[in-house]
Amino acid sequence: MLADFRSQLISIIEQSLNDYNPKEKYPTVDLEIPTDKQHGDFSCNIALKLAKSFRKPPVELASVLCGVIQKRIKVNRLNNKISNVEVKKPGFINFFLAAEAHYSILYQVFQEGEHYGCSHFGQGRKIQIEFVSANPTGPLSVAHARQAAVGDALTNILNGIGFDVKKEFYVNDEGNQINILGQSIQYRALEILGEAIEFPQEGYQGEYIKDIAKEFIDDHRIRNVSQLKAHPFSIFARYGVDYLLAVIKQELKDFGVHFDIWSHQSKIATPQAIKDVLAFLGEKGFLYEKDGALWFKSTDFGDDKDRVVEKSDGSYTYFTPDIVYHKNKFGRGFEKVINIWGPDHHGYIPRLRAAVEALGKDREALEILIVQLATIYREGKPISMSTRRGQYISLQEVIEEVGVDAARFFFLMRHIDAHLDFDLELAKKQTPENPVYYIQYAHARICSVIEKAQEAHLEPQQSGLTLLKQEEEVDLIKKIGLFPATLMVCYKQLDPFALVSYLQEIATYFHKFYDQHRVVDTDDLNLSKERLALIDATRIAIANGLRLLGVSVPKRM
């Protein structure tokens, strides 16, 4: 509804400019929503932009335009929706919506219910988003956890505004790290059976490897070392991958993250597929030989240096199957492909972009989001992260300690490109300092009040509102109206953070209203019903927002 007014106003301003001087060519009209409510519901800077070319002081030009605009508003019969248009200091033209326009925000909320905020903006365009994609060599870390929270929430938001997003987990089930995994399990198995050998230095030292080794022995009914040695090496690796992938899937499930597609490197980057891709790049002249290796001219596409695709020993680098994988992604008809990576991969961006361009795709078709690390704090001290020393804290432990809601919310509490401090003690607290509880509490409180009202046979009034005029009421209504725009900000930034911030604000506005005004009041039934409408709409906006973030929406706490 707010969006409708906005576009209506923009077109009115455009018409007015044409009324003022039809011969002039004008820049696109911006209409922003001011942060300070004294500046109205919408604010236009067109006079400031045009002042120079019209050789008039901005305020003077704004006044003239303001007059033209007001005429236009009358001609277009919008004067019942717009209460005032005024010119302010440097040359802004500010628009104030009439109460009737505010009420129509609430009508829209009731009409759309759990779809409030959603739109068809994306027009069903297909997007693939790949995230987590952790190597199946250990349990998920908090870095993966943040990526999972971001990827999942972003997907919900993009789907909500009309895109068709598929979530994909790419399983790196081949390569060195998998060999090392197999080796580690084999060593631990030998150890269990009594053959003490020195554990390989690069091996995975976590306790979970011992568990896998034990299960391997049991599964294959192995009784002694010679029986174990009869098993070919590749079996250990495969066993480990299957085992750990099951662990990862369970951890993600516990975290409430579901993937649409699980793809495997071994199935996509087959030897033939790799050969085909290299042949394609070779024909285009993007490959050359040097020092016995085959190189990709990524510098042609802006990379710092060229990259090896086939090593001098004939094997491929990690990069090569990844080119195949990205060719595969686009081959499946996705208009846009989003990769969510940790900061350790950022140096990898230019070469992958280069590869995608070499494959003939647009630069914009590939979006790579780097989600910065989260540092977990306990009692004000950071918990250091080291997989090798087994000192790290896993996703599982975080969930067990603070719960899924707090974990997911906390991982989204900062812009994705900012480092995140995750305070376990704070996340655990069920007090107002904890932002998740603050928001959930607002929702539960509303539910409780509505229930109370029903006992007095009072229901929210969903049409013909006229009485909500108090400052706190109007502020809250406007905030509710900003929910759809907030989702658009998330889309533009490809970051769910704006929604997190919005929910904290709307909760604050609600609590402020609630503290000042009584909702259920049998002495004033009409006002009660309208206030019930206001808080019910608030409830819907909060619930929809929390749901998109993957955080539960409790009616009681």
Add this chain to the structure above:
RNA sequence: GCCCCCGUAGCUCAACGGAUAGAGCACUAGCCUCCGGAGCUAGUGGUACAGGUUCGAUUCCUGUCGGGGGUACCA
């Protein structure tokens, strides 16, 4: 060396290029005969530095200084 992210209140962080830079925490002082006090109100306090673009810069550009990460024929 080169590349990326970040420098905003004592701390953690906000601010489509907009108007008087906002929250939370902490600290101080208040508010429950009443719908959930898990709440609300008030006070304190800030854009690392130097240029540039702009009517207007926390935001964009250049440089300096500081913090973090990356820079493999590893994955």
